[in-house]
Amino acid sequence: MNFKKYFVFFVLISFAMILTACGNDSKDEEGNKAKGKESNELExxxxxxxxxxxxxxxxxxxxxxxxxxxxxxxxxxxxxxxxxxxxxxxxxxxxxxxxxxxxxxxxxxxxxxxxxxxxxxxxxxxDGLTFVVHPDNDWATELTEKDLKKIFLKDENIEKWSDIDPEFPDEKINTYGPNENHGTYEFFYENILEEKDLVSDINLQQEYSTLVNLISEDVNGIAFFGFGYYVNNQDKLQAVHVDFGDGPVEPSIDTIAEDGDYAPFTRxxxxxxxxxxxxxxxxxxxxxxxxxxxxxxxxxxxxxxxxxxxxxxxxxxxxxxxxx
Amino acid sequence: MKYVHTAQVQNKLNMRLIKNNISKIIFFLSTIFGLIMLGILIARVLIQGIDWINMDFITGKLSTQADKAGIMGAILGTFWLMVVVAPVTMFLGVGTAIYLELYAKKGRLQAIIQTNISNLAGVPSIVYGILGLTIFVRAMELGNIVFAGGLTMSLLVLPIVVVASQEAIRSVPQHLSEASYGMGATKWQTIKNIILPAALPGILTGAILSLSRAIGETAPLVVIGIPALLIPFPGGITDRFTVLPMQIYYWTLDSSLTAEYANLAAATIIVLLFVLLILNSAAVIIRNKFQKRF
Known part of the structure; x- marks a missing residue:
């Protein structure tokens, strides 16, 4: 007997739930009908x-x-x-x-x-493609456009910071970036690196928050992503000032604007x-x-x-x- | 004449007592380790999130502004998901268990099915997500709605319900069903009137535990594609939805954009833990209350 009670209870509950669920089915159709109505309410x-x-x-x-x-x-x-x-x-x-x-x-x-x-x-x-490094990185705060590309290019054989400038530390450069699902990666690969191979040990990630965390813990790391993810994490990251030939330019809302000084990396x-x-x-x-x-x-x-x-x-x- | 060399025994006894104490300490530490980790987790989440829990947070809509964001949408999404998962898994799970335990002939086929159900329980949840994406979202063209998500989750927790129900059915004393047959009842009458009522507490316990698993799962829903920003409340099983663990996932990721999101994630974890605690205690209460009826 007990089982019957339970069973009826369950069946009733499931039916009640299914009924309430069905009540909302016609929502989208109404949305399309709303077009002709006087009010501008859309659905x-x-x-x-x-x-x-x-x-x-x-x-x-x-x-x-x-x-x-x-x-x-x-x-x-x-x-x-x-x-x-x-x-x-x-x-x-x-x-x-x-x-x-x-x-x-x-x-x-x-x-x-x-x-x-x-x-x-x-x-x-x-958006300005922004290169970020660890806040304690005091050597690579200003880099030329050419050096930046070298760091990420496979054929340049840059392994250590000291390969770029002998005054830089004798430490391995760890490169990071968003993975192939991201337009940022493709922009970097196609427009900036001109489809030349990236360094093979680059750490590519799906989520930008992962990149932010990785860089904020790696003194020898360097990563690239959109300006927005840098702006919101200025306490954890520092942006590389890029020298396009006329002195180092800091990425900012003003410099990444149309015809701004950061234009070569702006997209x-x-x-x-x-x-x-x-x-x-x-x-x-x-x-x-x-x-x-x-x-x-x-x-x-x-x-x-x-x-x-x-x-x-x-x-x-x-x-x-x-x-x- | 002395039969026992006291000194020798004493010497060995000390060694044994030391060994005994060492093993006791090792096992105590293993127990404590898990508890300490749990304590740290709960303390950290509470410290970070407790201030953010208020009525506005519980009943509010999702928002990109941390101080305005609420999780009612995710709570309702979780609720509707359960509306799909509960009946589907109960029916399929108990049905499978009844067939395997009471109808299927013991033999090769039954052994193969049994092994594969145990195997299913060990399949990583993300694989179920891919299955759900292929079958329910794409092939059946349901889209990423509650119904599709619910069916995927049902597949995920089905083995748990099947195994729990089988155990419950098996533990019903043989003499009960024999008495029923003796009175001239058919197999289905015996199952319906004797075996299932007796096994129900065990089945319910398994079902509730499987629901709490489904509530906490994230990976299958990540694959199915839950929008990161979905403000309106889901009103039924045909709406798009988000659930509590998805919201925790997205807020944790987005804490790199807005630092306060981390606190929202912590607050959501508290709500989720609370829901799970209620469900799991319900399972314990049912088990204790009905366990020894025979």
Whole structure:
């Protein structure tokens, strides 16, 4: 008898739970219907994946959007890395946006074409590739662009700090960086090292926080990543001032800006929009417009340099044009 | 005449007593080691996180600003995940156990199944994540919703429930079911009316422990792809979701961006430990209360 009681109890509970669960199924459809209504209240979800470098900026924008603009839209921000993100973006029912710390590659653009997908590149901010060392490192605080590249290049056979400058300590250089999932890696490898092989013992990591921790404990280490991850960890890291020929330049919001002194290591960061999704789902388009209107507002606090106003306005005009 | 050489015995006895004491100390230290580590962990988490726990944190929405962030979304996500995991594992787990213990003929096939269930229990959780990603998220096109996550978690904890249920069924005294057969009951009647009620406490204990395992697991969900920022609360098993351990994972990683996130992670650990403590004590209470009924 006892068992029956338990059994009935369990069945009842499971049914109650399943029923409540089903109540929410029709959410997304309603979101699409909301288009025609007078009020500007939107519903539904916006899926964003991609670069971990751009993540702080995009998650900040997503939150502000949900708090101040559209409370019922769910903007979901993930950060698998630029390349991993593109794989999720370039698929049937893929993500709506893909954040990228490099431009879309030819093969990725081809994939989009095969899928019949219209993709719009939106430049969102400028980032400076920053080289960081341990705070106690008092020798490599200023390096030339050439020496920096040498440290990371396999063929240069630089093993010890003293190989660069005899006055530097006779210690092995430990190199670190984000792994191949990240646009930052690809930018460094393709644009800065011009696709020459990296040192084979470089320690490549998926997570930036791991890199920050590794460098903050390794006096002989040097790593590269986006400026934002340095700005937020200035107590644990020190940025290398890079000499591009006219004296050492410290990476900062001002120097990484358009035409700044840090320009050779500055790169734009992007988010790629699936235009078809934007036309179909009003919340995606609305969010895209919000992003471009407010991106400069939040760039500074998340460690990026803002874009010129005219450039941003061009994107906004394009997006407004997608509205029917 | 002396039968015992007192001096010689005394000499050897001392040696034995020393050995005895040494082994006692070694084993005591091994016990203490685990406890000390647990103590350090709890103390550290409490010191770091306790100030951050308040009603706003428990009931609030997720946020990128540390002082505004709350974990209700993760708590609800965990709840909905359990809504999927509990019935699925209970049904499949107990069903498997009944078949293996009561219906299956003892033989090669049964031995193979048995070995493989034990093997499944040892498969690393991230492998289940890949399985879930391939089957539920991609092939069945469910996406990274609660239902897909729940099914993946069910696979992960299934072996625990199967093994616990088998033990429970096996420990039901033979004479009970023989009496039932003697009264003319069929096999299913005997299972339904005699064996399962008697085995229920053991089964429930196993089920609750498996749930607490599922609540604490992170790796399979990392693979399935839980968004790092998901503000709205999940309202059912078809919504996207995040869970408590995922939030701990993301906040720990992001503490390199915002230092206060480390405190949020600690506070979330306290909440998670609290939930697990409640579940595990429920399991202990059920076991103690019903254990010796026969």
């Amino acid at each position: 539904g979800s916006v899926a964003i994946d991609g670069s971990g470098t751009v993540y702080p900026l995009m998650s900040k924008l997503a939150e502000e959007y949900m708090v101040n603009e559209q409370e019922n839209v769910s903007v979901e921000v993930s950060r698998a890395g630029t390349s991993a993100g593109f794989k999720k973006f370039l698929a049937e029912d893929g993500t709506d946006f893909n954040d990228a710390s490099r431009q879309i590659k030819d093969e990725e653009a081809k994939k989009a074409e095969e899928l019949g997908m219209e993709v719009k590149e939106l430049k969102v901010a400028l 734009p960061v992007f988010t790629y929009l699936n235009v078809d999704q934007a036309k179909e789902k009003p919340q995606v388009l609305d969010y895209a417009i919000y992003v471009m209107n407010h991106v400069n507002e939040f760039a500074g606090e998340t460690g990026f340099a803002p874009l010129p106003e005219e450039e941003v306005q061009e994107y906004v005009d394009f997006l407004e044009g997608l509205k029917e």
